[in-house]
Amino acid sequence: MTRWQPTASLVALQARADLNRVIRHFFAQRGVLEVETSLLCAAAGTDPALEPLQALYATSPGAKAVCRFLQTSPEFAMKRLLAAGAGPIYQLCKAFRGGERGRRHNPEFTMLEWYRPGFSLTELMDEVEALLREALALPAAVAVARSSYAELFQRHLDIDPHRLPLADLRTLTLQRLFIAADALQTRADCLDLLYGHCIEPTLLEPMFIFDYPREQAALARVGLDAEGRMVARRFELVMRGMEIANGYDELCDAGEQAARFASDRRYRAARDLPDLQPDARLLAALEAGLPASAGVALGVDRLLMLRLGSQDIAEVLAFPFDVA
Amino acid sequence: MAVFSTNEFKAGLKVLLDNDPCSILENEYVKPGKGQAFNRVKLRNLLNGRVWERTFKSGDTLDGADVTESNMEYLYSDGEFWHFMKTDGSFEQIAADKNAVGDTINWLKEQEVYIVMVWNEAPISVTPPNFIELVVTQTDPGLRGDTATGGSKPATLSSGAIVKVPLFVEEGDILRVDTRSGEYVSRAKK
Numbered sequence: 001m002t003r004w005q006p007t008a009s010l011v012a013l014q015a016r017a018d019l020n021r022v023i024r025h026f027f028a029q030r031g032v033l034e035v036e037t038s039l040l041c042a043a044a045g046t047d048p049a050l051e052p053l054q055a056l057y058a059t060s061p062g063a064k065a066v067c068r069f070l071q072t073s074p075e076f077a078m079k080r081l082l083a084a085g086a087g088p089i090y091q092l093c094k095a096f097r098g099g100e101r102g103r104r105h106n107p108e109f110t111m112l113e114w115y116r117p118g119f120s121l122t123e124l125m126d127e128v129e130a131l132l133r134e135a136l137a138l139p140a141a142v143a144v145a146r147s148s149y150a151e152l153f154q155r156h157l158d159i160d161p162h163r164l165p166l167a168d169l170r171t172l173t174l175q176r177l178f179i180a181a182d183a184l185q186t187r188a189d190c191l192d193l194l195y196g197h198c199i200e201p202t203l204l205e206p207m208f209i210f211d212y213p214r215e216q217a218a219l220a221r222v223g224l225d226a227e228g229r230m231v232a233r234r235f236e237l238v239m240r241g242m243e244i245a246n247g248y249d250e251l252c253d254a255g256e257q258a259a260r261f262a263s264d265r266r267y268r269a270a271r272d273l274p275d276l277q278p279d280a281r282l283l284a285a286l287e288a289g290l291p292a293s294a295g296v297a298l299g300v301d302r303l304l305m306l307r308l309g310s311q312d313i314a315e316v317l318a319f320p321f322d323v324a
Numbered sequence: 325m326a327v328f329s330t331n332e333f334k335a336g337l338k339v340l341l342d343n344d345p346c347s348i349l350e351n352e353y354v355k356p357g358k359g360q361a362f363n364r365v366k367l368r369n370l371l372n373g374r375v376w377e378r379t380f381k382s383g384d385t386l387d388g389a390d391v392t393e394s395n396m397e398y399l400y401s402d403g404e405f406w407h408f409m410k411t412d413g414s415f416e417q418i419a420a421d422k423n424a425v426g427d428t429i430n431w432l433k434e435q436e437v438y439i440v441m442v443w444n445e446a447p448i449s450v451t452p453p454n455f456i457e458l459v460v461t462q463t464d465p466g467l468r469g470d471t472a473t474g475g476s477k478p479a480t481l482s483s484g485a486i487v488k489v490p491l492f493v494e495e496g497d498i499l500r501v502d503t504r505s506g507e508y509v510s511r512a513k514k
Contacts (some may be wrong), residue, residue, distance in 0.1 A: 179362075191359075192362075279514065
């Protein structure tokens with residue numbers, strides 16, 4: 001039998017519609033402008049952890065097709081709008097990531113991304129928390145904790161994740177979980193595994209984690225923390241052992257952005273991952289000037305899972321990848 | 325033998341890990357933060373029943389294990405091996421050793437059908453039916469006047485298993501037993 005029925009219940013479909021209303025109302029009240037940008041992009045992000053999907057575009061049937069990428073997030077396009085002076089903006093859209101399929105992942109998913117020119121990361125965390133409280137109707141008594149990445153590793157594993165040498169990180173990782181040693185090439189590999197196996201599953205109550213290792217800066221600024229360690233100015237919101245949102249103090253420096261593109265491409269080449277061209281339009285927009293901004297991407301499907309107590313993302317998607 | 329990548333791992337798939345045949349119980353895709361993707365996999369080692377938890381980089385592969393399961397009727401034991409015969413009409417026989425029979429030794433009954441798992445042509449496990457009917461070969465007499473409520477006593481069954489039974493059970497009774505829990509279910513009709 002061909003499966004045609006949705007995997008989401010009618011209740012879940014209604015909850016999604018309601019959540020979209022909550023989100024739009026939230027930003028309308030705060031004067032944040034809803035925008036739409038193109039899902040099909042000429043350039044994709046170079047992040048080695050993300051694999052963009054490709055789409056072929058031909059001007060007429062049989063004509064030579066050109067390759068476009070389905071966005072892995074609307075970040076580059078929205079930053080171009082910021083550079084053009086759009087002010088605070090948000091977008092509710094689909095994002096696409098190759099190979100990501102699991103209880104908490106679907107290759108096509110709904111993302112809520114927003115940017116706040118002039119906001120500090122703390123102010124943006126406050127705003128994410130306010131949205132979370134509204135979306136989940138969290139009682140005031142439920143606290144949303146905030147902990148630095150270093151404090152979290154200190155508390156759970158008794159190590160300084162910024163300073164522990166790679167060899168020690170490898171040893172600890174191999175003690176804590178069974179994995180082939182050759183999977184542990186970099187500090188980020190070890191820290192991700194330790195976080196994913198020993199820490200994240202225990203974080204059931206909502207919590208912001210901030211000040212990440214500098215190697216995990218992605219598109220965030222780096223700076224010194226209170227103890228003089230170089231850290232990435234990022235945060236994540238975690239709840240029920242699951243990442244919900246990921247925020248940056250956005251990198252505005254075109255030269256630094258170009259250097260990170262180059263570094264991503266070297267990393268991709270070293271690991272036999274497909275090469276991707278840097279987004280020249282993003283770099284041009286940064287050259288023209290991006291206002292200092294904090295931005296965050298939030299997984300709407302996961303937020304819906306929290307709202308409904310779902311264990312599998314398929315329960316909140318009408319047609320997940322396998323039956324799309 | 326086929327090779328399977330982490331995205332093909334699903335419950336019930338038989339793979340080789342550290343040279344042992346294993347059955348996949350769970351496969352969870354994990355992608356913490358902005359890092360590499362991993363698969364956290366739970367597997368049951370089919371030789372010793374132990375559950376292993378392993379983490380693989382997404383895209384890593386394992387060789388498939390040539391494991392088959394078939395319904396087989398228990399014939400007899402020669403003391404060293406336990407002999408089973410396929411019920412598919414082929415009359416093919418196979419001899420399982422003590423390791424393969426394992427705890428099922430307590431639930432063996434001639435002409436009963438078991439699931440025999442074979443790896444590389446050698447039996448590695450024998451699974452009894454969930455419920456089996458066996459004769460009581462020894463039990464102390466129950467107290468006169470006792471009813472079905474309260475109290476139990478040990479009874480030895482024809483297979484050698486010892487189960488707790490209500491006091492009214494007598495030698496020669498046929499009992500229905502749950503082989504998964506080893507618990508008495510009811511008296512069966514004679």
